[in-house]
Every structure is written in C-alpha cells, then in structure tokens.
Amino acid sequence: MSDTQEVLRLEGLRKVYNPGTPQELEVLHGLDMRLARGELTALIGPSGSGKSTLLNVIGLLDSPSAGELYLLGQPTRTLDDEARTRLRNEAIGFVFQFHHLISAFSVLDNVLMPLMIRHGKPEPADVQLAEQLLAQVGLEGFAGKRAGQLSGGQQQRVAIARALVTRPALLLADEPTGNLDTRTAEQVFELFREINREFGCAVLVVTHDPRLSASCRRSIELVDGRIVRDTGVA
Amino acid sequence: MRWLDALWLEWKIALAFLFDNKLQTLLIMVGIAVGSAVIVFITALITGLQANVIERTLGTQAHLKVQMPDDANRVLPAPDGAVALVLESPRAQRLRSLSNWQALRDLLDGQPQVLAVSPLATGPAIARRGLARASVALMGIDPDRYQRIVPVARDLVAGRFSIEGDQVAIGSELAKDLGLSVGDKLRLDGGQGRELIMRVAGIFELGVRELDSRYVYLDLRQAQILLDLPGGVTQIDLTVEEIFAAEEIAERLARLTGMQAESWMATNGQLLNALSSQTMTTQMIRIFVGLSVAFGIASVLAVSVVQRTREIGILRAMGSPRRQVMRVFLLQGGLLGLAGSALGGLVGWALVMVFNLMGPGLFFVQVPTGLVLSAMGVATLTGVLAAVAPARRAARYDPAVAIRYV
Numbered sequence: 001m002s003d004t005q006e007v008l009r010l011e012g013l014r015k016v017y018n019p020g021t022p023q024e025l026e027v028l029h030g031l032d033m034r035l036a037r038g039e040l041t042a043l044i045g046p047s048g049s050g051k052s053t054l055l056n057v058i059g060l061l062d063s064p065s066a067g068e069l070y071l072l073g074q075p076t077r078t079l080d081d082e083a084r085t086r087l088r089n090e091a092i093g094f095v096f097q098f099h100h101l102i103s104a105f106s107v108l109d110n111v112l113m114p115l116m117i118r119h120g121k122p123e124p125a126d127v128q129l130a131e132q133l134l135a136q137v138g139l140e141g142f143a144g145k146r147a148g149q150l151s152g153g154q155q156q157r158v159a160i161a162r163a164l165v166t167r168p169a170l171l172l173a174d175e176p177t178g179n180l181d182t183r184t185a186e187q188v189f190e191l192f193r194e195i196n197r198e199f200g201c202a203v204l205v206v207t208h209d210p211r212l213s214a215s216c217r218r219s220i221e222l223v224d225g226r227i228v229r230d231t232g233v234a
Numbered sequence: 235m236r237w238l239d240a241l242w243l244e245w246k247i248a249l250a251f252l253f254d255n256k257l258q259t260l261l262i263m264v265g266i267a268v269g270s271a272v273i274v275f276i277t278a279l280i281t282g283l284q285a286n287v288i289e290r291t292l293g294t295q296a297h298l299k300v301q302m303p304d305d306a307n308r309v310l311p312a313p314d315g316a317v318a319l320v321l322e323s324p325r326a327q328r329l330r331s332l333s334n335w336q337a338l339r340d341l342l343d344g345q346p347q348v349l350a351v352s353p354l355a356t357g358p359a360i361a362r363r364g365l366a367r368a369s370v371a372l373m374g375i376d377p378d379r380y381q382r383i384v385p386v387a388r389d390l391v392a393g394r395f396s397i398e399g400d401q402v403a404i405g406s407e408l409a410k411d412l413g414l415s416v417g418d419k420l421r422l423d424g425g426q427g428r429e430l431i432m433r434v435a436g437i438f439e440l441g442v443r444e445l446d447s448r449y450v451y452l453d454l455r456q457a458q459i460l461l462d463l464p465g466g467v468t469q470i471d472l473t474v475e476e477i478f479a480a481e482e483i484a485e486r487l488a489r490l491t492g493m494q495a496e497s498w499m500a501t502n503g504q505l506l507n508a509l510s511s512q513t514m515t516t517q518m519i520r521i522f523v524g525l526s527v528a529f530g531i532a533s534v535l536a537v538s539v540v541q542r543t544r545e546i547g548i549l550r551a552m553g554s555p556r557r558q559v560m561r562v563f564l565l566q567g568g569l570l571g572l573a574g575s576a577l578g579g580l581v582g583w584a585l586v587m588v589f590n591l592m593g594p595g596l597f598f599v600q601v602p603t604g605l606v607l608s609a610m611g612v613a614t615l616t617g618v619l620a621a622v623a624p625a626r627r628a629a630r631y632d633p634a635v636a637i638r639y640v
Contacts, residue, residue, distance in 0.1 A: 085556070
C-alpha cells in the first residue's frame with residue numbers, strides 16, 4: 001500500500017479522561033492502526049470497549065491524550081480547534097446512529113449543509129450533486145420535504161447523502177443501522193458497500209450487528225481500549 | 235454584499251431556528267414589541283409635551299436679555315485699623331440706557347450661536363382712554379429685529395402689526411379693558427408730564443394673560459420719549475440656536491460685555507427643574523424597560539441554545555467553526571430585537587395617534603421617524619448584546635458531547 005493511498009494512521013494513540021484526578025480513566029491504550037482508501041472496515045467490540053471514543057478521536061471531535069493521528073498524512077494532535085474543524089469539514093463525513101438531521105431545514109438543505117458551511121450560498125453544481133446523491137440513496141423527489149417528515153430509514157439515507165456531499169476521504173458511521181428495522185438496516189448497509197465501491201473513500205463503521213460486520217472485508221475488534229483482532233487488512 | 239454573502243449560512247440558520255419555534259419567537263417578539271412601544275410612546279409624549287411647554291414659554295420671551303448691571307451702593311473702604319459698620323439700604327433701580335448700545339448690538343450680532351438681536355426700550359406707563367386707566371409696559375422696538383425674537387404678527391387678532399409714527403399694537407386683554415379697537419386712540423402717560431396720543435393699529439393675543447393685558451408695542455423713538463431715555467435702550471433681547479445652551483451663552487456674554495445677561499433658564503428655574511426631572515423619569519423608565527427586554531431576549535436564547543444542543547453538535551461535527559455557531563445566535567438576538575422593535579415602533583406610533591385623537595387634546599404629539607429608527611437600532615444592539623452569553627455557551631459546546639444530547 002503506497003502512502004498516497006493511506007487515509008488514516010494511528011500511532012500509539014491514547015485517550016485518558018480526567019487526567020491527574022482521582023476520576024482518571026484511560027479508555028484507549030496506545031492504538032496503532034491504518035486505513036487505506038477504498039477500505040470498508042467494521043469496528044466491533046462490546047459496550048464500553050472504547051469504540052465511540054475512538055470514533056470521536058478519529059473524527060477530530062475529540063483529541064487524543066498521547067500518540068498521533070495522521071489524517072491524509074497530516075499530523076493532527078497539535079492543530080487548534082479552527083484547523084481541526086476545517087479538516088473535519090474537508091476530509092470527514094459522519095453518519096450517526098440517530099440520523100441527526102436538522103429538522104428546521106429541508107432535505108436538500110440538510111444534504112448541502114457541509115458545503116454551505118464551507119462556502120456559504122451553494123453553487124448550482126452543489127445543488128446538482130446533492131440531488132444526484134439523494135437519487136442515489138433512493139430519495140429522488142424528497143429534496144423539498146422537511147427532514148422531520150421522513151421515516152427513520154429515509155432520514156438515515158439523507159444523513160448518508162449529507163456525509164458524502166463533500167466527497168470525503170473518510171466516512172465514519174456510528175451504529176448507522178442500530179436504530180432501524182432489519183430490512184431497512186440491510187438496505188442502508190447495502191448503500192454503504194455501494195458508496196465504498198463507487199467513491200473509493202475509506203469507510204469505518206462502528207456496529208453491533210454481526211451480519212453487518214461480517215459483510216465488511218475488514219473488521220477490527222476493540223476490547224477494553226485495545227485492538228484484539230484485525231482481520232482482512234488490505 | 236460580500237459581507238452578506240459571508241454570513242449567508244448564519245442568516246439561513248438563524249431564520250430557520252426562529253421560524254422553527256414559532257410560538258417561542260412570537261412570544262418574545264410580543265415582549266420586545268410591548269417594551270419598545272412603551273419606550274416610543276413615552277418618549278414621543280414627553281418630548282412632545284416638553285417641546286410644547288418650551289415653545290409656549292419661549293414663544294413670548296427672549297432666550298436671553300442683556301441689561302445694565304444693577305445700581306449698587308459704593309461703600310468707602312474703612313481706613314486701616316478701623317472697623318466700619320455699614321447700614322445699607324439698596325438703591326432704587328431707575329431706568330438707565332445701556333451705554334454705547336449700538337456698538338453692543340453690533341458686537342452681539344457677530345456672536346456665534348446668536349440668531350437674533352433686538353434692542354428695546356421698555357418701561358412702565360399708564361394707558362388712558364376716557365376715564366379708564368390701565369398700567370402698561372411700553373415696548374419700544376425695532377419691529378424687524380423684534381419679530382425675530384417674538385413673532386407678534388403671527389398672533390394678531392385684529393389690524394396689522396405696524397408701529398410707525400403714532401401707531402401701536404396692544405394686547406387683546408388691554409383692548410378689552412379700555413374698550414379699544416383698531417383705529418381708536420389712546421393716551422400713553424410716561425409720568426412727569428410726558429404724554430403721547432397714539433392710535434391702535436393692531437391687537438395681538440400672545441396667549442399669556444399677563445402679557446396680553448400689559449404689552450404695548452410702539453416705535454422705539456416714541457418709547458424713548460415717554461421713558462425719558464433720549465436715544466437709549468434699556469435692554470437687548472437675544473435668541474440663540476440651542477435653547478438649552480442659553481445659560482452658558484449668557485455667562486459668556488456677561489463676561490464679554492460687562493453687562494448683566496440673564497437667560498430664560500434663569501428666569502424659568504422652576505419650569506426647567508420640572509422638565510429635567512421629567513426627562514430623568516423618562517430616562518429611568520427607558521432604562522428599566524430596556525433591561526427587561528434585554529433579559530427577556532437573553533433568557534429565550536438561553537433556552538433555545540439548550541434546545542438546539544444536538545443541532546449545534548451536528549453543525550460542529552460537519553465542520554462549522556465555533557465563531558459561526560456564535561454568530562448564528564448573535565444574529566437571532568439582533569433579529570428578535572429588530573423585528574420586535576419594528577412592531578413595537580408601529581404600536582407606539584398607533585398609541586400616540588390614539589392619544590392625539592382621544593387624549594386631552596391640549597397639544598399634538600409627533601412621532602419623529604428618527605425616534606422609531608433609533609429605538610429599533612438600540613433594540614437590535616440590545617438583542618445582539620443580550621445574545622452574547624447564550625451564543626458563547628453555544629460556541630463552547632463540545633461537539634462530541636452535544637451530538638449525543640437527547
């Protein structure tokens with residue numbers, strides 16, 4: 001794997017909560033990990049194993065206590081909030097368990113949000129891309145609807161379209177099917193595979209769903225803040 | 235436009251948040267509107283009232299007058315080592331002409347902030363017609379100059395304001411007392427046998443009973459004859475640009491001329507006192523209403539920030555900088571202030587119109603556009619300032635925590 005293909009690299013990444021206090025809690029104990037472009041990876045593990053913390057750190061929502069996180073080859077630990085925020089907008093797409101749309105906006109505006117954050121009023125090309133993504137997630141004709149009017153599965157698909165609108169190098173999903181019924185979950189997951197193939201971004205999915213993890217080429221198992229298994233590395 | 239474009243998303247989100255929670259927005263808007271309506275109404279009313287009172291007061295008198303200093307006893311200083319006990323009775327103030335008044339007039343004409351200068355010879359006299367007598371105040375004037383101080387012609391009820399030769403203008407009360415109408419003759423007695431027979435050319439009504447029953451306007455030279463002031467004037471009346479600067483200007487002119495200068499503010503001390511306490515009361519009401527509006531906006535936005543915690547988390551996760559989140563809430567505060575006060579300005583204006591229609595009707599109150607605009611400006615600024623604390627809180631949210639907030 002050449003360096004240009006590398007999207008994410010963790011080196012001795014540690015996360016300690018409340019350092020120096022009696023409530024000190026080390027959640028991640030020195031993780032090393034690489035994700036390459038085009039990889040579809042499941043992050044599994046029991047509750048409390050640190051999956052969500054790891055996802056927050058990788059998603060630059062939280063910063064590591066020690067070690068280094070390289071995103072697209074760029075070290076991120078010393079970046080200030082502004083630079084991390086910008087990098088988050090440029091390189092990362094999020095899909096959360098509770099789809100997290102902004103209900104005050106239309107479906108189209110929700111999808112366009114990361115681009116509007118980046119450069120204000122959307123260009124016609126932006127709108128075209130958003131509509132195309134909505135069609136791809138099977139929501140053609142839903143652009144004008146209010147986000148709150150959609151079903152859970154539909155909202156999750158809007159969230160996926162939103163995560164992709166910036167064409168991120170890394171797509172992070174936290175239990176994206178945890179809140180959906182089996183059939184809808186299957187559809188959403190199929191969508192992830194499709195997107196991974198088509199966009200070639202690295203996808204990291206936190207999941208409890210064994211069928212979901214089984215369908216990923218690679219799966220990383222986290223137990224008590226340590227990687228205990230990493231199968232199918234590209 | 236670049237600036238607007240840069241804040242495009244902030245506007246969009248702020249408006250969406252405000253419209254999304256219509257009831258909350260409506261309630262606080264009504265609160266702000268009531269507050270600004272009260273401010274606009276009370277300010278317009280008090281300003282109108284004060285302007286009216288001042289106009290009525292100053293409509294019939296000069297802003298300041300320059301006179302000779304009062305005659306005073308000169309006491310010989312006691313020789314060294316001696317103690318002088320002085321029993322002094324004040325001097326009677328006789329009518330005296332201002333020394334070198336033509337030069338003084340020209341000097342005052344050239345003073346900054348002075349709008350009009352009018353020398354006059356004024357003093358007491360008796361007006362007689364047949365057996366009826368009335369004590370009057372002679373006002374010997376240069377009509378062109380004097381009209382710029384008190385526009386008597388505006389208040390004429392009969393005849394013309396012409397005082398050439400033997401013509402005089404008298405007040406309506408005096409005309410009634412002596413049974414005079416335009417064209418009638420009356421005898422003016424300045425004392426010590428100085429008498430003139432004059433003809434009534436005009437009758438005025440200044441609206442102040444005291445003046446309408448005493449003032450007799452006549453030519454300066456006739457007054458000089460009656461008052462035994464050949465070529466002299468007793469005082470110079472002035473109007474100034476800024477009426478509330480009159481006292482300051484009076485002090486300056488007194489120092490400059492060595493004369494005694496008295497402003498309307500000194501002669502109407504009580505009125506001025508009443509006006510300034512009124513202004514202070516209005517100011518207090520404005521401050522407290524403004525404060526309650528500010529706290530209202532702040533508390534609504536504080537609630538809104540909590541309600542929007544998850545959405546703020548989403549925005550931050552998608553790469554929205556802290557400052558952008560902060561601006562969204564500052565904008566909401568400003569928009570609430572602006573829209574609420576626009577509504578309030580309208581309501582305040584309507585209240586004033588209702589007052590004009592149904593109130594005591596003593597005077598007509600105007601609502602200056604500037605007042606409504608400045609109320610809106612202040613309310614908008616208040617909204618933005620009130621939003622600072624909630625907006626900072628929103629900007630400080632940890633996105634990882636906020637996004638999981640339920």
